[in-house]
Structures are given as C-alpha cells and as structure tokens.
Amino acid sequence: MAEPERPALSLTERRKAATQQEIALTAARLFAERGAEGTTAEDIARTAGVSLRTFYRYFRTKEDAVAPLLADGSRQWIELLATTAPDTPLLPALVESARGALDPAPGRPAASLAWTRGLLRAMPDDPALRDVWHRTQHEAEAALRPVLAARTSLPADSLDVRLLAAATNAAMRVAVEAWAAGDTDPTGAADLAETAFRHLTGPLTEPN
Secondary structure, three states: OOOOOOOOOOHHHHHHHHHHHHHHHHHHHHHHHHOOOOOOHHHHHHHHOOOHHHHHHHOOOOHHHHHHHHHHHHHHHHHHHHHOOOOOOHHHHHHHHHHHHHOOEOOEOHHHHHHHHHHHHHHHHOHHHHHHHHHHHHHHHHHHHHHHHHHHOOOOOOHHHHHHHHHHHHHHHHHHHHHHHOOOOOHHHHHHHHHHHHOOOHHHOOOO
C-alpha cells in the first residue's frame, strides 16, 4: 500500500524549519570546533544570525540545538528503508538504505558529515550532549518498529520486532560512532554500517 502523501508545509512552516535546521547545523559546527563546553547559546545564535530569544523559542538548551540534525540522519535512513522494494530481503534493504542515508549526496554535503563526526567526538566529554544523542536514538528505534513490522509481517509490538529494531538501530549507531572516532572519508560510515548489519545473523535478520 502506498504511503499517504504528507500535506505541503506552509511558507511560515518552511521558514521555521529552515531556521531550526540552520541553528542545528551551526551548533554542530561550533561544538565540533570548540567542544560543547567552549560554546554558548549566544555563540550559536550569533553565528546562525538569529537573536538569543529566537534560539530559545526553538530549543531549551544549547545541546538540544543539535537534536534536529541527529534526528534527520535517522529519519532519512528509516524513510529509505520504508520505501525499499518490499521483495528485497531485509539485510540488502538495510544496507541499501544505510548507504542512501550516509553517503554524501546533493543536499547532504560531505561538510555536514564532517560536523557530525566532530559532534560525536565531542559527546564523551559532555553528558548533556550524550543525552540528546541517546534520546534521538531511542526515538529512531521506536520509528523503526512499524517499518520492520511491515517488512516482516509481524506485529509492531511483538518481541521479535522490538528486538530487531533494537539490534538494527544499535548496529547503525555503533557504525556511525566507530566512523566518527576514526579518520576514514565520509563513505566509510556506510561501509561500517554494512559490516555491522552483516554481523546480525540468524533470526534477527530472518525473522520467522
């Protein structure tokens, strides 16, 4: 069954989304360059070209500012997985969607992946930043369940689907974190994701 079309965003909604994304990218870049401790909400707002009041209209804390960027990567992956041909086996579908989400492409330049790498490298030293990362990962895991349920013909709240969502999301997270900790080029993230998915064997990749 085809996915229902989403209603078009109004001009105001598009402007708000663009402003939020610009703040998120600015925060990620500054955190990558200076670390979270060396970056203030005022720094982010000034560099993004918005007032501090506007910043706090969108985000409660400076660390929250990167949540849209982190969530967007997971969202792209899950949407690509959802639109992969239904007859594609799960493992190839996971690999194909991960490559589509992680490899540099128009609208997702290598520079933004470099900021993501710097951002993930800054996380071990900042508990608040780690909390944002883990929150977005928890949300991604929940979003994966209905997609995986549709591909496996299992109930979304079943133990098998919950385990599968947890395992595949963890594989993607670990791959991205391992890429961020190293020095390979942006395509290395997709290579690591493929390796991680291939390590998921048995009933996790072929549910009954």
